Amino acid sequence: MTWLVAGGCLGLGACDGPGYPDGGGFAAGRITPRAQWTATGRVLAPASAVDGDPATAALGEGSYERAFLNIDLGRECLFNMVVINHGARETGHARRIAVLTSDDGKNYQRQAEAPGLRRVSTVMLPRAVLARYLRIEVVDPGDTTWAVGEVYIN
Helix, strand or coil, X not given: CHHHHHHHHXXXXXXXXXXXXXXXXXXXXXXXXXXXXXXXXXXECHHHXXXXXXXXXXXXXXXXXXXXXXXXXXXXXXXXEEEEECCCCCCCCCCEEXXXXXXXXXXXXXXXXXXXXXXXXXXXXXXXXXXXXXXXXXXECCCCCCEECEEEEC
């Protein structure tokens, strides 16, 4: 039952933007038009995580155990899954990551934690969340520098 409810929330298309008449889709990360997303955080080249090209990557820097990536979706969106493609650095995953959300970009609430996995890390939220800002942060670093080749939100 929970899976059906979550799946139903994903189909609402609450934040589909112009140019996406087929509704939001995982493969293209169509929560809002990707062109509206901006990324910042404690990583090198944060914009690389949302540029539509998994060959480029935001990379944890120096003390990467504190690495995080903030994404401004441009407007409030309804979602319950965040996927991190580690791109060319498929072993660039943390042992554990957290997903936090915010309405104002300042006060974040932790929504879920999950293990980081080789190549692609997926975090399912326990319920759909309506938020404009998303933060992905390293909870437990891996053996190599954290790499975020691309983020998909659904």
